[in-house]
Amino acid sequence: MKTKIMPHVLSCSVRECAYNDQEKCCAGAITVNGPEPLCGTYFKSRHKGGMESPGAVGACKNERCIYNESLECASHGIQVTFRSGRPACKTFSEKSEQEVWDV
Numbered sequence: 001m002k003t004k005i006m007p008h009v010l011s012c013s014v015r016e017c018a019y020n021d022q023e024k025c026c027a028g029a030i031t032v033n034g035p036e037p038l039c040g041t042y043f044k045s046r047h048k049g050g051m052e053s054p055g056a057v058g059a060c061k062n063e064r065c066i067y068n069e070s071l072e073c074a075s076h077g078i079q080v081t082f083r084s085g086r087p088a089c090k091t092f093s094e095k096s097e098q099e100v101w102d103v
Ligand code: SF4
Pocket: 032, 037, 057, 060, 061, 062, 065, 066, 067, 068, 069, 072, 073, 074, 075, 078, 089, 090, 091, 092, 093
């Protein structure tokens, strides 16, 4: 098992999320889901939560992304925004058909 530094959430435009403070993610570690790269930590509440920004990517279940290594994000940081009305990883980049089969 590898040890690595978690990439930061560089920006998040989902202001309504309980972990969002002026377009900065304050969650200690978010989870990105698959097969769509949706933010699994997104949560609406009357209260704001989290820690000091920037938040980090704790885990990513989207194996179709070129940055995904061992179900973790190996990018230098991600951006989160709305995609079809849902909070999603904007940094997601789909692997080619061949790369998917090679995993
Ligand atoms: S860039 Fe790719 S691997 Fe990293 S969190 Fe987004 S979807 Fe997951």
